[in-house]
Amino acid sequence: SDSYSLLILPGDGIGPEVMAEVVKVIDWFGANRGMSFDIQHGLVGGSSYDAHGTPLTDETMAKAQSVDAVLLGAVGGTQYDSLDFSVKPERGLLRLRKEMDLYANLRPAQCFDALADFSSLKREVVAGLDILIVRELTSGVYFGEPRGIHSDDNNPDNEGGRVGINTQRYTSGEIRRVARSAFELARRRSNRVCSMEKANVMESGILWREEVQWVHDNEYPDVELSHMYADNGAMQLVRKPRQFDVIVTDNLFGDLLSDAAAMLTGSLGMLPSASLGAPMANGRPKALYEPVHGSAPDIAGQGKANPIACILSFAMALRYSFDQGDAAAELERAVERVLADGARTADLMGPEGGTPLSTSEMGDRIVAAL
């Protein structure tokens, strides 16, 4: 039972480079911590489109459904900008999320002490920051029907003659299950959840607020729950981010708010994420792990990328998929130690300069620190 199956999808841009370092880390845990990994590889995003004409093949989708955890690098690239919506790199990622039903996206925004000065925010505002955004990932305006661009030619008031439609749609059940994830996680942290929506403007926001409150009152009355309008949430994240512990919000608000929160820390290259679904037959949740950063086409293939976000995503896999909390902490400590020793990739270089480590040098340092 210390044997785990993994599907590695390096994706596009810097994805393959950073994933190569994760493999070194996986090998170390295999060799030194009595775990055994059964690893498969596959394509997703633009690299899959280039090879197969689709950003995700049915074969890869089936593999993703069958493994204990999927590790993903990043998708996207400017060369795919003109592709049709239905085959854009992002569709591969969205298909994985939807068909694996990964409804809870965990995005920690943590400020590493050694890196606090990289934040555009004042040190005293972000030092020690440790918040967890739980974003609903399989519903809302990302997936709601009807959607599309239609002709509106019969409307003389509509210069241009087209109309674009998307639908924000949430069921109470979809809201309740992600709320439960947030409350569970809060219990293992500071026991506080702040739920964000626009209930003053959107009925789907009213339903969101009511259902989160219902789950709280009926199942988690011990957790402190507050509600905030999402625009105020965006403000408060900038003003005083440490007021938050766990934030739970919908797919679209979560997209913006988690990116803003990530940027507060000043070190996007450091931030992992986990996307979790329902338990499988073996008790492990359906799961996909990926760094918060994107594919960074501008630096791809140059050995400049920071592999830490992707490595820390594997630490989340150890914790949430394999119940190996000690091993996860061991890996996280190794990363902290390496940073405290001054190891820096190009994105972490201060104005004082110096020679940055390459992607693979950083990976080697972390393995050495383990």
Added chain:
Amino acid sequence: SDSYSLLILPGDGIGPEVMAEVVKVIDWFGANRGMSFDIQHGLVGGSSYDAHGTPLTDETMAKAQSVDAVLLGAVGGTQYDSLDFSVKPERGLLRLRKEMDLYANLRPAQCFDALADFSSLKREVVAGLDILIVRELTSGVYFGEPRGIHSDDNNPDNEGGRVGINTQRYTSGEIRRVARSAFELARRRSNRVCSMEKANVMESGILWREEVQWVHDNEYPDVELSHMYADNGAMQLVRKPRQFDVIVTDNLFGDLLSDAAAMLTGSLGMLPSASLGAPMANGRPKALYEPVHGSAPDIAGQGKANPIACILSFAMALRYSFDQGDAAAELERAVERVLADGARTADLMGPEGGTPLSTSEMGDRIVAAL
């Protein structure tokens, strides 16, 4: 023709207090700059609900349609939280926006030099910040149909048995007209527009991007146009806000992004906004001016509120409704001078302490500086 009709809607919370200071300023311009103002007063939001059972009466709506400019304080308060959605204070404001067809919401985020240290961001990141967010204000998910909360009892998978729906709907014409506003404004500034959407996920975002590009290519090829995904936009606003000049975005993204941008400046109590529609018979645009801050029920009635955002909203009225750019600049300079002299309301007090000015003392200082 230097005669202007105004409808003043103080609204709720601190609205009446700050609006009282605006009236002093209006009186000064009437007495000293050869303008004459025909002022009517009305209720909106909770105060209208309390008096009439609706957050905006038809009479007040009709007045708003007939004047040169509406000045609004703020709406909302915790005592109205349990009201039905249809009569919440916000509905009064949303009705004004929709029926006056105020499609272009101008939200400057400007960092005042004397106040740069109030920002949670580093001084070097925000000093001199001067961006203008142009938010579409009459369409999108705020107003799209179908909307509402429905029963979903026949769906056994839906624990809770309800579904909440909102519709994001944009016509090409709605996008083009707000894009034109943004390009026009950019020409009077640094000539750069960044348009934000989620075209990688939403078809309405694809339409947004295409129509903004169309207006650019056909009518404003001289303005520099870029496109950015809204999540990246939220990041970039935190990371390096001065990279932007004019940002144009939809109603919902604009709500979050403009609040985040406002908070970057560190002085929410300073930020005005203008909401503009099509020209009326007299050539002036339909217009409503209001501070970006809310009704702040926690400090209402205590004389602690900062009236500057509301006063600067009147400066925007001078500029955009009355074509009195010189008078607007005169008022803005008076505010800057008063701040440079150290005048501070409670929200602007630093850790060094001191005695803050009251709302009306600040208003008096500004009138004295004029």
